[in-house]
Amino acid sequence: MGEGLTVEQFFELWDLFRDAALTGAIAGALLGLLGVYVVLRRMVFLSAAVSQAAGCGVALAFYARLHLGATGLLADPTLGAAALTLIAVALIVRGGRQTPAARDGLLGVIWLLGAAGTLAIGTRIVQDLADIDALLFGTAVAVVPEDVTLVAATAAIIGALHLWAHRGFAAVSFDPDGARVRGLPARALDWTLFATLAIAVSVCTRVIGALPTFAFSVLPALAAVRLAPNVPRALILATILGALCGFGGYLLASLYDLPVGAAQTLLGVAVAASAVPIAWLLDRR
Amino acid sequence: MTLLRAHSLRVGYAGRAILPPLDLAVDAGRSWALVGRNGSGKTTAMRTVLGLLPPIAGLVERAPGLRVGYVPQRATVDASVPGRVLDVVRAGLDHGWSFLDPRVPLRGRRAIRDALEATDALDLRRQPFARLSEGQKQRVLIARSLVAQPALMVLDEPTSALDPVSEDAIFTLLDRLRRERGLALIIASHQLSYVPRFATHAVLVDREHDLALAGTAAEILAAPAFHARYGAAAAALAAPTAQAADAREPADG
Numbered sequence: 001m002g003e004g005l006t007v008e009q010f011f012e013l014w015d016l017f018r019d020a021a022l023t024g025a026i027a028g029a030l031l032g033l034l035g036v037y038v039v040l041r042r043m044v045f046l047s048a049a050v051s052q053a054a055g056c057g058v059a060l061a062f063y064a065r066l067h068l069g070a071t072g073l074l075a076d077p078t079l080g081a082a083a084l085t086l087i088a089v090a091l092i093v094r095g096g097r098q099t100p101a102a103r104d105g106l107l108g109v110i111w112l113l114g115a116a117g118t119l120a121i122g123t124r125i126v127q128d129l130a131d132i133d134a135l136l137f138g139t140a141v142a143v144v145p146e147d148v149t150l151v152a153a154t155a156a157i158i159g160a161l162h163l164w165a166h167r168g169f170a171a172v173s174f175d176p177d178g179a180r181v182r183g184l185p186a187r188a189l190d191w192t193l194f195a196t197l198a199i200a201v202s203v204c205t206r207v208i209g210a211l212p213t214f215a216f217s218v219l220p221a222l223a224a225v226r227l228a229p230n231v232p233r234a235l236i237l238a239t240i241l242g243a244l245c246g247f248g249g250y251l252l253a254s255l256y257d258l259p260v261g262a263a264q265t266l267l268g269v270a271v272a273a274s275a276v277p278i279a280w281l282l283d284r285r
Numbered sequence: 286m287t288l289l290r291a292h293s294l295r296v297g298y299a300g301r302a303i304l305p306p307l308d309l310a311v312d313a314g315r316s317w318a319l320v321g322r323n324g325s326g327k328t329t330a331m332r333t334v335l336g337l338l339p340p341i342a343g344l345v346e347r348a349p350g351l352r353v354g355y356v357p358q359r360a361t362v363d364a365s366v367p368g369r370v371l372d373v374v375r376a377g378l379d380h381g382w383s384f385l386d387p388r389v390p391l392r393g394r395r396a397i398r399d400a401l402e403a404t405d406a407l408d409l410r411r412q413p414f415a416r417l418s419e420g421q422k423q424r425v426l427i428a429r430s431l432v433a434q435p436a437l438m439v440l441d442e443p444t445s446a447l448d449p450v451s452e453d454a455i456f457t458l459l460d461r462l463r464r465e466r467g468l469a470l471i472i473a474s475h476q477l478s479y480v481p482r483f484a485t486h487a488v489l490v491d492r493e494h495d496l497a498l499a500g501t502a503a504e505i506l507a508a509p510a511f512h513a514r515y516g517a518a519a520a521a522l523a524a525p526t527a528q529a530a531d532a533r534e535p536a537d538g
Binding site: 014040121164165167168170171174175177178180181183184185219227229231232233234 | 312332336337352353354355357361362363365366367368369371375376379380381382384385387389390413430433440451
């Protein structure tokens with residue numbers, strides 16, 4: 001562990017760190033919110049597979065720019081991530097109608113394709129290897145003001161949609177047959193939920209990296225569903241915990257000179273683990 | 286008033302029917318028992334009537350604007366989803382696109398209280414659903430279905446894994462709701478004991494022998510096909526009782 005900053009130094013240099021710290025917090029909040037559905041619908045591996053696919057999409061965009069002479073949208077890493085994410089989600093949603101074993105197998109294939117594809121393409125874009133590392137594990141250096149705007153706009157739109165329609169998303173997630181019998185547009189709600197997850201994962205993977213994206217979409221929600229008395233409060237708590245993990249992880253990375261994504265992930269693990277004794281204490285009251 | 290009518294309905298999977306054509310008409314205030322042994326096709330028939338599975342052939346016709354309440358098997362309700370009884374019941378308020386209206390939960394407070402009172406679950410409202418007994422959970426799931434004020438309620442094995450006392454309490458509750466509210470019921474169950482006491486009509490299904498028989502409860506209980514399938518269990522069933530005869534008269538006639 002190298003020499004890091006003090007807390008005072010971190011806030012003295014706030015202008016330098018603001019974009020990355022805010023991006024981590026917003027991404028953590030957005031993915032924390034969506035993570036409640038990921039965890040309660042037992043789709044944890046879906047998030048891992050989709051973030052890997054998104055990473056592969058970013059690598060493909062770099063490759064297209066460097067070796068195929070692509071320009072504009074075709075070389076845009078965010079669109080590359082979004083394209084592969086949407087393909088992965090579409091495959092998973094269709095596969096989900098089969099047996100759980102088939103869906104698990106499909107998730108495994110997508111994860112492996114994403115991971116192996118990113119590594120394979122990475123060897124062809126050596127001059128941009130640092131970018132690929134940043135993509136996979138998260139870094140502070142890569143965050144620019146446009147990224148803050150992108151993540152904030154994505155979070156605002158998806159967050160507003162989920163605030164508005166959360167009862168519908170909960171109904172199709174936790175009582176799908178009942179929702180269909182009561183005439184809710186179950187298929188449209190399911191697709192919208194997966195689409196928002198896909199967009200959030202692809203944008204966040206592009207900006208903060210695959211590792212913290214996966215971590216934020218699982219760990220805050222794990223803690224929240226243990227501690228909250230119901231789903232709406234779990235959604236709120238997971239959003240707050242996700243933001244704390246995003247910002248706190250960045251702060252820890254600065255203090256202890258750690259990779260940002262790793263620090264955010266480890267803080268998320270600590271939050272999820274601490275929920276177990278807290279829930280136990282709350283139960284005894 | 287007929288709420289739901291099945292015309293030559295054939296149910297099954299992947300384009301293959303598993304039961305012969307079924308005709309039935311569910312009127313308000315009637316209680317239909319959907320009986321058959323395990324694997325007989327009860328769940329497939331019930332899911333098709335609910336619209337969760339497409340018919341292989343035939344038609345399910347619903348009264349315009351019919352609200353249907355569905356009570357799934359308790360085992361399908363995920364205990365890891367956090368929620369108090371109040372939250373579980375509130376989740377039943379939405380129908381159609383009403384989930385987009387933020388006023389629905391506030392407007393539904395009276396309906397939630399009524400549903401909890403009707404199912405004797407009001408005192409449980411603050412308790413986590415996952416910690417209730419099986420009988421209490423069943424009452425809460427019935428309350429969740431009631432809160433949207435359905436005219437027809439469909440229940441899938443509502444008394445599975447319940448002790449005989451709890452089982453009787455659930456059927457008594459359903460019968461009271463039927464009589465007081467004119468609610469129509471379709472109850473899929475492998476239990477037979479409730480049929481003579483609480484059912485006005487019954488459907489006997491047997492996938493193995495390609496049988497789907499619908500009629501009044503008395504007709505089905507007397508049918509040779511019923512006795513052939515249930516043997517001593519059928520013989521041990523009482524004839525429809527006086528209590529059941531009373532119960533067969535719905536509140537709204």
